[in-house]
Amino acid sequence: MDFAFDARTEELRERLLAFMEEYAYPAEPVAAEQRARLASPWDTPAVFGELKAEARRQGLWNLFLPSAEHGAGLTNLQYAPLAEITGRSPHLAPMATNCAAPDTGNMELLAQFGNEEQRKQWLEPLLAGEIRSAFAMTEPEVASSDATNIETRIERSADGGEYVVTGRKWFISGAMNPDCRIFIVMGKTDPEGADPRRQQSMILLPRDTPGVEVRRAMTVYGYEDHDHGGHAEVVFDGARVPAANLIGEEGTGFAIAQARLGPGRIHHCMRLIGMAERAIELMCRRAVERTAFGKPLAAQGVVQNWIADARVTVEQLRLLVLKTAWLMDTVGNRGAHTEIQAIKIATPRAVVQILDDAVQLHGAGGVSQDFPLAELWAAARTLRLADGPDEVHQRSLARRELKQYGAGRP
The missing domain is CATH 1.20.140.10 (Butyryl-CoA Dehydrogenase, subunit A, domain 3)
Structure with missing residues (x-):
């Protein structure tokens, strides 16, 4: 049994450790100071842009994606010690390297299940760090630990050209960030279906869609988690999007x-x-x-x-x-x-x-x-x-x- 990291992992570890010492840790108080002067606490401090540019210049970017086409091409075993290092500054380093949730999961989802147009419109700018995203699954009115309870409806319009999304979500991470441009929403397209795990679907819902209301920030033990983009309560009131925004097929959301x-x-x-x-x-x-x-x-x-x-x-x-x-x-x-x-x-x-x-x-x-x-x-x-x-x-x-x-x- 070999406990040593391979050569590529060691090389990336050394680079990432140096990045943390030289750039990330010193930026923590700078980010707090800059945020205090922002017009909105949800705006992103300028130091984040500087860190992202430096991380990208050093090749410390999208390390989480195993696909060489979209990411660094690392295995989970290679990425693990790198994620550990960024975890030492969890509100800053993951964002600086474009390895922050919920964007990481959303990028993986789009890379695996999105069609070519969806990947071009949403995955590419996420990979470039140009926009942020949110994953809308948890709801306040049901025990969301059992995803079959989800009540949000995704209904096909009469002419079949659109889906209409209606429901209420909360603790939607990243949704308060003004750079959050897209929601991946989980809801029911077939609420009466015999198989409770085939009732749900997922759909892409742009934040600026009429009927989408980011209602408030949810605190976590009193913290608003500004650097992460907050955790929002979001209401979808008959928000309409093209049928092409469905990810995969109906019934595959679970x-x-x-x-x-x-x-x-x-x-x-x-x-x-x-x-x-x-x-x-x-x-x-x-x-x-x-x-x-x-x-x-x-x-x-x-x-x-x-x-x-x-x-x-x-x-x-x-x-x-x-x-x-x-x-x-x-x-x-x-x-x-x-x-x-x-x-x-x-x-x-x-x-x-x-x-x-x-x-x-x-x-x-x-x-x-x-x-x-x-x-x-x-x-x-x-x-x-x-x-x-x-x-x-x-x-x-x-x-x-x-x-x-x-x-x-x-």
Whole structure:
């Protein structure tokens, strides 16, 4: 068993680490300062454009896409350590390298399921970083962890030339950003269909379509997540688009969503490990710099326990994520289903605990804006819900395990 990264991954890691030190970390306070002077908090600070230009110049662009035609042509295993590095500055580095959700999942979806015209109109400007996008699936009135509950309607017009979209969504990431030009909307085209997983479809809905209202920003533990483009409540009130905007065929929306969410889950877990590494670094620096009760915090037993436990946990998580990435490359997402669910359960939960210990070590500073820990904690805690809550993945994983012992589906 070889644990070494290949030559291309190592070369990209070195370049990306240097980019983070020279450009990304110094840009964090600059972005905050610039945002405070913007006319709208949803506008993008100028430093983001500078970072994107530099990342593109260095070839650190679209690293997430395995297709050499559209992306860097990296495998999941090659991309994993790179995503971890960008996760150390999750509100800035993924955007700088055009590897930020929800655009990553939307680009993958369009590359895999979009037709030639849809890819030309929407995928190409997304790949170039010229526009942003949003994925509209979650709804406030139903338990969206069960996607068959989705109530938004996508109805064919009487003449068959258009679809009419009606519904209400929320926590639609990126939708507050003025550069968000396109929504990929999941809704029901056949709500009475016999198979509940064939009732849904997906459609491309330009943001400027009449009947589309971005109603408000949803906060996450009080954060509006400006750099990410926010999380919006969006209402579709009879929004009409050409029938050609349908992605794939009617009834394929559920399957497309599952194909989109698999890579998204592992990308989140990769970045979470980077967030944990940032927390460990901040803990260690704080521990050696601060004194309490006559000795450095680094000499306190409880602090040593936090740091040791964090290191052990991160090493465990990284191995599981790398194994999952390798399986996705070798046997496909379906063959790696168990491991994808395992990392989705284990990683956010464990990283939340590491960040919580880091906050505790920083005292009042840990919950303030002077350190990134509080915002990192909010982001990690949210990922116990995003792309399916822990309990849904636990339920599915347990059923798969029990099936080996003759337990049928309840």
